[in-house]
Amino acid sequence: MKEPAGNGIATCDAAIFDRMLAEHRPDAVIVTVPDYRHHEHIEAALRAGCDAISGKPVTTDPGKPASILAARAPRGGR
Secondary structure, X not given: OEXXXXXXXXEOOHHHHHHHHHHHOOOEEEEOOOHHHHXXXXXXXXXXXXXXXXXXXXXXXXXXXXXXXXXXXXXXXX
């Protein structure tokens, strides 16, 4: 993970996103990858028990909303 710059928000390279989730266990992530990859990062964050914030569209694949909802971890059990 990179040190926060100027605005105090830490960033993470998409290639190590899963490792960042496991090591840092953030409460929430902001997904800023290209639109066609939003669902991958949203699902990973939700499976890790994080809140995920994403711009529009949440996904460009009509089959992905169901998998995004299925990825939600039960609250209270990280």
